[in-house]
Amino acid sequence: xxxxxxxxxxxxxxxxxxxxxxxxxxNSKGFNTSAVxxxxxxxxxxxxxxxxxxxxxxxxxxxxxxxxxAYEQYKAQRxxxxxxxxxxxxxxxxxxxxxxxxxxEIPGYEADDVIGTLATEAGKRRDHYLYDDTxxxxxxxxxxxxxxxxxxAYRRF
Numbered sequence: 705x706x707x708x709x710x711x712x713x714x715x716x717x718x719x720x721x722x723x724x725x726x727x728x729x730x731n732s733k734g735f736n737t738s739a740v741x742x743x744x745x746x747x748x749x750x751x752x753x754x755x756x757x758x759x760x761x762x763x764x765x766x767x768x769x770x771x772x773x774a775y776e777q778y779k780a781q782r783x784x785x786x787x788x789x790x791x792x793x794x795x796x797x798x799x800x801x802x803x804x805x806x807x808x809e810i811p812g813y814e815a816d817d818v819i820g821t822l823a824t825e826a827g828k829r830r831d832h833y834l835y836d837d838t839x840x841x842x843x844x845x846x847x848x849x850x851x852x853x854x855x856x857a858y859r860r861f
Contacts, residue, residue, distance in 0.1 A: 708758040708826045709750055710808075710819045716746050717796065721789055739792040744799060751803075760822070761800050762808040762815035763793075 720742020729738045750756065800807055808818050 706758060707754065707756045708823075709754060709756040709760075710822055711747070711750070711759070711761045712815045712819060713743075713761050713763045713793075713796065714815060716743050717789055717792065720746065721786065721792075735791070736788045737792075739789055740795050740799070743792075743796050747800075747803070747805075758826075760806045760808045762818045763797075764815050765809050765811050765813070 717739045721739040723742055724738035728736045729741050731737050747761075750759070797807060808815070808822070810818050
């Protein structure tokens with residue numbers, strides 16, 4: 705049976721970063737690798753335990769989305785992305801490319817929108833799996849679906 709997994713990159717990156725906030729993982733060059741380590745651990749967990757036939761990792765694009773155009777104050781109250789996360793994203797993207805996993809990033813659309821659209825379309829043809837810890841997309845897609853919540857190992861915040 706085909707198994708499609710769609711991962712929300714920033715949800716997993718933030719979760720990994722904050723999971724190690726009290727004990728950050730610092731490499732020999734002094735760089736905080738917590739987000740990278742946690743993301744790769746989660747990706748490995750999905751690949752080894754679930755053995756997906758199809759997988760994609762969705763990223764929010766740089767710049768505004770259609771929601772910003774509709775409502776200028778959209779996410780205006782959010783704190784700025786921590787510098788460590790901003791510096792980790794290119795490394796994580798390189799790792800995803802090394803795995804030969806598609807990076808899903810569409811200008812003007814958040815990762816949630818891309819995942820929801822792909823999951824809805826995929827649900828017409830196969831089971832699909834949404835992998836995050838928010839549960840918000842489980843209710844927004846059609847077809848047969850399953851939500852996989854990351855293991856408890858990194859839930860330390």
